[in-house]
Amino acid sequence: MAEVIKKATREGYGSGLIKLGKKYDDFIVMDADLAAATKSGAFKKEFPDRFYNCGIAEQNMMSIAAGVAATGKKVFASSFAMFAIGRAFEQIRNSIGYPHLNVKICATHAGISVGEDGATHQCNEDIALMRTIPGMVIINPADAVEAEKAVEAVYGFDGPSYIRLGRLAVPVIFDDDYKFEIGKAVTLKEGNDVTIIATGLMVAEALEAYEILKAEGINARIINMATIKPLDNEAVIKAAKETGVIVTAEEHSVVGGLGSAVADLVTNEYPVPVIKVAMQDAYGKSGPAATLLDEYGFRGKDIAAAAKRAIALKK
Amino acid sequence: MDSLTEKTLKQTACKVRMGIIEGTHAAKAGHPGGSLSCADILTYLYFEHMNVDPKNPKMEGRDRFVLSKGHAAPALYATLAERGFFSTDLIKTLRKPDSILQGHPDMKNIPGVDMSTGSLGQGISCAVGMALSSKHFGPNYRVYTILGDGESEEGQVWEAAMFAANKKLDNLVAFLDLNNLQIDGTVDEVNSPKPLDKKFEAFNWHVITIDGHDFAAIEAALNEAKTVKGKPTAIIANTIKGKGVSFMEDQVGWHGVAPNDEQAATAMDELNKQLEALK
Numbered sequence: 387m388a389e390v391i392k393k394a395t396r397e398g399y400g401s402g403l404i405k406l407g408k409k410y411d412d413f414i415v416m417d418a419d420l421a422a423a424t425k426s427g428a429f430k431k432e433f434p435d436r437f438y439n440c441g442i443a444e445q446n447m448m449s450i451a452a453g454v455a456a457t458g459k460k461v462f463a464s465s466f467a468m469f470a471i472g473r474a475f476e477q478i479r480n481s482i483g484y485p486h487l488n489v490k491i492c493a494t495h496a497g498i499s500v501g502e503d504g505a506t507h508q509c510n511e512d513i514a515l516m517r518t519i520p521g522m523v524i525i526n527p528a529d530a531v532e533a534e535k536a537v538e539a540v541y542g543f544d545g546p547s548y549i550r551l552g553r554l555a556v557p558v559i560f561d562d563d564y565k566f567e568i569g570k571a572v573t574l575k576e577g578n579d580v581t582i583i584a585t586g587l588m589v590a591e592a593l594e595a596y597e598i599l600k601a602e603g604i605n606a607r608i609i610n611m612a613t614i615k616p617l618d619n620e621a622v623i624k625a626a627k628e629t630g631v632i633v634t635a636e637e638h639s640v641v642g643g644l645g646s647a648v649a650d651l652v653t654n655e656y657p658v659p660v661i662k663v664a665m666q667d668a669y670g671k672s673g674p675a676a677t678l679l680d681e682y683g684f685r686g687k688d689i690a691a692a693a694k695r696a697i698a699l700k701k
Numbered sequence: 702m703d704s705l706t707e708k709t710l711k712q713t714a715c716k717v718r719m720g721i722i723e724g725t726h727a728a729k730a731g732h733p734g735g736s737l738s739c740a741d742i743l744t745y746l747y748f749e750h751m752n753v754d755p756k757n758p759k760m761e762g763r764d765r766f767v768l769s770k771g772h773a774a775p776a777l778y779a780t781l782a783e784r785g786f787f788s789t790d791l792i793k794t795l796r797k798p799d800s801i802l803q804g805h806p807d808m809k810n811i812p813g814v815d816m817s818t819g820s821l822g823q824g825i826s827c828a829v830g831m832a833l834s835s836k837h838f839g840p841n842y843r844v845y846t847i848l849g850d851g852e853s854e855e856g857q858v859w860e861a862a863m864f865a866a867n868k869k870l871d872n873l874v875a876f877l878d879l880n881n882l883q884i885d886g887t888v889d890e891v892n893s894p895k896p897l898d899k900k901f902e903a904f905n906w907h908v909i910t911i912d913g914h915d916f917a918a919i920e921a922a923l924n925e926a927k928t929v930k931g932k933p934t935a936i937i938a939n940t941i942k943g944k945g946v947s948f949m950e951d952q953v954g955w956h957g958v959a960p961n962d963e964q965a966a967t968a969m970d971e972l973n974k975q976l977e978a979l980k
Binding site: 446453481 | 817
């Protein structure tokens with residue numbers, strides 16, 4: 387087996403910005419004193435005159451970004467998910483979302499894979515918060531390649547968007563000719579016994595689950611749902627019809643994330659059991675990311691176990 | 702300022718005040734007190750100062766205005782209507798279900814509104830973003846905003862003030878509508894942000910203090926602001942909440958209550974008399 391290359395999705399943010407910066411000069415990038423960590427600092431290094439540091443003031447940064455966008459210009463704004471989305475939620479809702487302004491929020495350090503910084507920095511709520519904003523596009527890339535392509539895609543999107551990125555180096559799944567499209571699910575493995583819909587770093591874990599299940603004679607369909615809003619309804623309903631049960635996998639709270647989005651849809655249109663692999667209604671804690679992912683049940687084996695429970699519900 | 706210009710501005714401000722009464726009365730809701738206190742500043746900005754075109758509200762390179770104290774929407778709408786951005790007939794549709802005139806400014810649907818506001822403290826940051834955009838991308842234009850004194854209890858105002866000075870946004874002017882009252886009482890009782898002049902000075906702004914109902918003073922302050930290099934300007938405008946309607950002046954109770962039929966009639970009568978006296 388070839389060696390697995392690992393890279394954090396935030397690296398894709400930095401490289402995506404630089405690619406865009408070389409092609410276009412009609413956007414600026416902002417950060418709130420976390421440029422080195424979010425990787426917007428890579429863009430700053432290359433294009434210092436097109437980068438603005440707002441200091442430790444995320445609420446102000448989001449409203450400033452709204453003001454820039456209100457003049458018809460493009461702007462990326464980044465910080466950690468906890469502060470970009472959590473602290474500045476109301477600014478995003480009222481200054482960016484309500485007027486449907488062209489602000490590209492790219493926040494890193496989402497989920498418990500932040501690791502040692504602990505619960506105050508482990509944002510498990512951002513997808514839920516952003517889902518409540520009408521017109522907001524939410525993208526949670528699975529790897530650095532998809533992250534870079536998502537950054538390029540939101541550049542071309544006219545409206546509010548949020549790209550959720552991680553700190554932890556995760557397996558690179560896609561090669562450079564991978565085509566990313568906002569709102570399009572990608573089926574990574576075909577199967578008809580159960581569908582596993584995963585997002586972010588859980589996509590690599592879902593591929594692990596596929597192998598575990600295959601060894602037991604279970605054929606799982608694996609879907610990478612990078613765009614959580616707008617959800618690829620067609621892919622979800624097709625999965626519900628063809629496989630009868632769905633497992634969702636996300637490094638986010640069980641409340642309001644991908645699992646809720648999928649459940650909301652199938653409940654209305656084609657009810658089937660949906661089992662969510664997610665952070666239970668609890669805070670995380672300090673520790674190495676790998677240990678936390680083991681402990682809180684974010685591994686391929688956890689997804690495989692959920693898939694078997696889901697299949698049992700069919701009978 | 703010559704006397705004819707001043708007289709014309711006073712007449713226009715009087716009509717704006719009538720629009721505020723007409724709108725809030727028809728809506729049976731809204732914020733007349735803080736609208737009346739900033740009516741003269743808005744009148745001067747839109748009729749004498751800002752580079753805007755009512756026939757082309759989205760004109761490239763126009764000056765921008767952000768009503769950070771978004772609840773003074775009746776004043777902004779009355780000013781825009783009087784200036785010709787939309788029909789004055791719309792004023793009486795304020796806050797009605799099918800009206801474009803939302804309770805707080807909505808940039809998506811109202812001609813001449815440059816930014817949606819209403820949640821206090823955010824508008825100044827948006828104005829800062831517009832000023833930054835002009836500096837970075839051009840063309841050169843100026844950005845104006847009006848904040849309430851109560852509004853400056855919001856921490857975000859000071860985040861915005863810090864950033865604007867740090868980035869030397871000398872194309873930005875923030876008016877502080879110092880009417881001394883907020884919903885729950887006087888600003889001093891509730892949680893005073895004063896002294897606002899000293900605070901903005903400490904945040905490295907150029908500060909000018911004026912009587913916010915004196916057109917010559919408003920003009921002089923705005924002209925001075927244009928000469929300032931490397932710093933944003935704060936114009937601390939001492940105003941009277943409810944200005945122009947005797948029974949509303951300096952009354953806490955008129956923050957967010959609309960005049961009833963009788964009160965509206967009395968107010969319109971007073972304003973008509975003021976207008977007559979200016980002829």
